[in-house]
Amino acid sequence: MNVSLSLYLHFPYCWSKCHYCAFNSVRYDKPQSLRFLSALKMEIARYGGRPEVRGRRLISLYMGGGTPSIFTADQVLEVLDCGRRHFHFADDIEITMEANPGTVDREKLTALRKGGINRLSIGVQSFQDDELAWLGRAHNSRVARKAYGRAREAGFENVNLDFMYSLPDQRLEDWNRTLDEAIGLGPEHLSAYALTIEEGTRFGADYDHGLLMLPDEERQIRFDEWTRAKLAGAGYLRYEVSNYARPVYACRHNLGYWSQQEYLGLGPGAHSYVGGRRFSKMEDIDAYIRDIEKGGEAIEESESIGPDLAFREALIFGLRKTEGICFDEIRNRYPRTDSGRLQQTFEQWSLDELIVLNPPRVRLSSKGLCLWDRIAEEITAVF
Amino acid sequence: MQTAIRNFSIIAHIDHGKSTLADRILEHTGAITLREQRDQILDDMDLERERGITIKAHAVRLEYQADDGKPYHLHLIDTPGHVDFTYEVSRSLAACEGVLLVVDATQGVEAQTIANAYLAMEHNLVILPVINKIDLPSADVERVARQIKEVLGLDRSDALLASAKEGIGIKEILEAIIKRIPPPRGNPDKPLKALIFDSWFDNYQGAVVLTRVIDGRVGIGSKIRLMSTQKEFEVVELGFLTPKKKSVPELSAGEVGYLIAGFRKVSDTKIGETITDALHPTSQPLPGYKEIKPMVFCGLYAVDSEQFEDLRDALEKLRLNDSSFTYEPETSLALGFGFRCGFLGLLHMEIIQERLEREYRLNLISTAPTVIYKILTNRGEWLSIDNPAKLPDPSHIQRFEEPYIRATILTREDYVGSLLALCQEKRGVQIELNYLDVDRVMLVYEIPLNEIIMDFYDRLKSVSKGYASLDYEHIGYRESDLVKVDLLLNGENVDALSFIVHKEKAYTRARLICEKLKEVIPRQMFEVAIQAAIGSKIIARETIGAMRKNVTAKCYGGDITRKRKLWEKQKEGKKRMKQVGRVEIPQEAFLALLKVKE
Numbered sequence: 001m002n003v004s005l006s007l008y009l010h011f012p013y014c015w016s017k018c019h020y021c022a023f024n025s026v027r028y029d030k031p032q033s034l035r036f037l038s039a040l041k042m043e044i045a046r047y048g049g050r051p052e053v054r055g056r057r058l059i060s061l062y063m064g065g066g067t068p069s070i071f072t073a074d075q076v077l078e079v080l081d082c083g084r085r086h087f088h089f090a091d092d093i094e095i096t097m098e099a100n101p102g103t104v105d106r107e108k109l110t111a112l113r114k115g116g117i118n119r120l121s122i123g124v125q126s127f128q129d130d131e132l133a134w135l136g137r138a139h140n141s142r143v144a145r146k147a148y149g150r151a152r153e154a155g156f157e158n159v160n161l162d163f164m165y166s167l168p169d170q171r172l173e174d175w176n177r178t179l180d181e182a183i184g185l186g187p188e189h190l191s192a193y194a195l196t197i198e199e200g201t202r203f204g205a206d207y208d209h210g211l212l213m214l215p216d217e218e219r220q221i222r223f224d225e226w227t228r229a230k231l232a233g234a235g236y237l238r239y240e241v242s243n244y245a246r247p248v249y250a251c252r253h254n255l256g257y258w259s260q261q262e263y264l265g266l267g268p269g270a271h272s273y274v275g276g277r278r279f280s281k282m283e284d285i286d287a288y289i290r291d292i293e294k295g296g297e298a299i300e301e302s303e304s305i306g307p308d309l310a311f312r313e314a315l316i317f318g319l320r321k322t323e324g325i326c327f328d329e330i331r332n333r334y335p336r337t338d339s340g341r342l343q344q345t346f347e348q349w350s351l352d353e354l355i356v357l358n359p360p361r362v363r364l365s366s367k368g369l370c371l372w373d374r375i376a377e378e379i380t381a382v383f
Numbered sequence: 384m385q386t387a388i389r390n391f392s393i394i395a396h397i398d399h400g401k402s403t404l405a406d407r408i409l410e411h412t413g414a415i416t417l418r419e420q421r422d423q424i425l426d427d428m429d430l431e432r433e434r435g436i437t438i439k440a441h442a443v444r445l446e447y448q449a450d451d452g453k454p455y456h457l458h459l460i461d462t463p464g465h466v467d468f469t470y471e472v473s474r475s476l477a478a479c480e481g482v483l484l485v486v487d488a489t490q491g492v493e494a495q496t497i498a499n500a501y502l503a504m505e506h507n508l509v510i511l512p513v514i515n516k517i518d519l520p521s522a523d524v525e526r527v528a529r530q531i532k533e534v535l536g537l538d539r540s541d542a543l544l545a546s547a548k549e550g551i552g553i554k555e556i557l558e559a560i561i562k563r564i565p566p567p568r569g570n571p572d573k574p575l576k577a578l579i580f581d582s583w584f585d586n587y588q589g590a591v592v593l594t595r596v597i598d599g600r601v602g603i604g605s606k607i608r609l610m611s612t613q614k615e616f617e618v619v620e621l622g623f624l625t626p627k628k629k630s631v632p633e634l635s636a637g638e639v640g641y642l643i644a645g646f647r648k649v650s651d652t653k654i655g656e657t658i659t660d661a662l663h664p665t666s667q668p669l670p671g672y673k674e675i676k677p678m679v680f681c682g683l684y685a686v687d688s689e690q691f692e693d694l695r696d697a698l699e700k701l702r703l704n705d706s707s708f709t710y711e712p713e714t715s716l717a718l719g720f721g722f723r724c725g726f727l728g729l730l731h732m733e734i735i736q737e738r739l740e741r742e743y744r745l746n747l748i749s750t751a752p753t754v755i756y757k758i759l760t761n762r763g764e765w766l767s768i769d770n771p772a773k774l775p776d777p778s779h780i781q782r783f784e785e786p787y788i789r790a791t792i793l794t795r796e797d798y799v800g801s802l803l804a805l806c807q808e809k810r811g812v813q814i815e816l817n818y819l820d821v822d823r824v825m826l827v828y829e830i831p832l833n834e835i836i837m838d839f840y841d842r843l844k845s846v847s848k849g850y851a852s853l854d855y856e857h858i859g860y861r862e863s864d865l866v867k868v869d870l871l872l873n874g875e876n877v878d879a880l881s882f883i884v885h886k887e888k889a890y891t892r893a894r895l896i897c898e899k900l901k902e903v904i905p906r907q908m909f910e911v912a913i914q915a916a917i918g919s920k921i922i923a924r925e926t927i928g929a930m931r932k933n934v935t936a937k938c939y940g941g942d943i944t945r946k947r948k949l950w951e952k953q954k955e956g957k958k959r960m961k962q963v964g965r966v967e968i969p970q971e972a973f974l975a976l977l978k979v980k981e
Contacts, residue, residue: 193936217932224932242936257938271942278944303944313943348965352909371908372934373950378908380950381957 010267019136022198024269048086069099073111109154324363395485396493467728478595481564488522567637575599590646677725684721751976
């Protein structure tokens, strides 16, 4: 099998838990984190030799979390080198690391850059201090600006900044100031996530108790449209629901998720799509470490994706990208498809202005992108 | 020996203690101890599960040694306790010589107390008033005794005091039954004349009937004839329920028991039917037989159209045990294939629907209940309309009639004002307003049945904080100024939502229903126009705005499975809705008609 592959590595530690965060992360615990690092390296070594992975070109590697940058540069690079030894890195591989302001200084960033990490994703979230405090972030805007500057000084030429918007009391002008400042810094890539309330988070509990309300639909859409227009004006193109980039800087790893690109996810709670199977790793860090140390694979759930499901996923996830999907390609790849029905559905949606038909391509309109989940429900119900 | 027999029923307003009193009487006569009673019931339930039959002990034979030293056979005949089943009650009473009229000492005379008492009087039965729950602190025996005298015209000195719960006054009641209720006076030597007052279906034996022999006798092996249908059968088993089945070779004049004669269906054994001897028939059947006709209709549809066959099987099975409901296939453009079902009343409808959903695990959509309208067409033919969608074009209608009822409402004086307003709103015509007591008022109204089946009972209870009771009887058809209102979703007529309403109320009702539909129909990705129309004239409109935002901002680390499962769950939810055109309509929308408050 010589199909390309992506690799995701999960680092489940943070200094503190943000109020919106439902990701698999816990407060940093040094003794456990050391065991975790060796387990992760064992896991990398173990998977690198497996037949479904062996020989496949790794085109992207993403270190996410949690806060990978909570570790020292040496620790991170040891993991990366382990990956390099056991996987076949493509020459132009994209290697991203997530970093939180306040966990990186010039030396660490310089070492990471030198060690081969070529893309840095900084969790800025906002340049308004009151918003950062409300979100439960551990940094303020000054520290965020500094982190960006240090990244540039360390030689990172591909930097992403993460933002959140559509916050309950946020005024459009507040968000606009953050956007202005972000654009002023000139990163290659911007992620702008509308706040969503997740179960099991502090916001989730507040929401259930009626203490927190999201802006109404009209307002959210106003924020969305503003964001898109503003960033487009500054040369950032929206390539996926929440992601914007300067030309050629779209995140390869991110795009992979929406393009049926296979990826291997290692570390506690990581998800994979390899060899036509989706599987996830144990979320509980101790359980994960113990299983890996015992020589296991720490699998939590696993399912096989048959052709019908794969077709549905190709459709749904493909439509998350602004370039959309190629109708002919889908039809060729999944010959069993009821393409008449698909055509009919698309035509109806086109009348509803949810999609734009541009044969052979089909993409969601900006109205349709706002309804992606609902469209996914419909596709699930019909196909 | 008929002199040793007493046939009686217990009648009461709901919750006045009828069942508890029956239990005490069973215990006191030693029919069963409390413990046995429980075991007995459990045994029967097991049996019920095993054999798929419904055990009814609706006519129990009790042995009682009275104070006069003689042994007596008491036949306690149960009656259904709801206004929907008035005819059944009347047939049960026709099998008796007397009744215990139970009145709650804390509540006093209620609407069903009066209705039941009148029914007993019509049958010339001896009425023994029993003032129950005298042990409760709020009991007002004096007041209730006065009501019994003034409202019902019964001798207050005849009233017996009891607390069925505490077992007080039971013996006195039994003695009064012996002394004051006359024994049956049929002639055992005349040709057989026996009344069917109840029946149920047994998987092995077919329909089992409960019967009161009026004249003559019937034995095992007798050839009998049912007089309304002239069908003949041979008796294979006879007996008493004690409450266990105890078979006997013969039942004779004055006795009450069960009879099995190879009746294949419950519908062969109609309540009120007269049984006679096929060889020596009587010339005249018993009076009072009526063909029971359903009064309230609705469409029943399986949400999942693949369950259509299951629904038909379930209806067929239920009808084996209950011949008072009817069903026939119908087709709705909106809902597909289903059945138009007829019921005695709203409660009956609810019971059947609940059984279909619970016992047969069907997921149903029911349309709003309707009554039968009568239409005289221009061509001079009469049509009965049990489904608003089937109404002919108004230009073909010469005369439009709807059924009326006569409602008796008893209430505390404080609520009279709101009840008058409610009856007025429901197009009622006042017939009577009487003070029964210093603070008890009886209202009698004639009201169109279609107003009653909307939400009348719930409203009555809510405006009176539960202090008003209702009873009603059907009084026939009257001409009325009615129109059909159609509901359209994005221009498509949803036939299952059409309704018939009085012209003056059409606009208000239409507007309220549009509002209600707007509430219950989920937003779609496109705008949905809800319109109400009389003919081609739109009389109300609402718009459900399109859903505009529903998108996950971030799919964490490729956790696609979790998202996908959410969509699959949504898909299950969609299965519970009916798709009309492109609009998904939840079940509750079809009952919107019932939920609007004017």
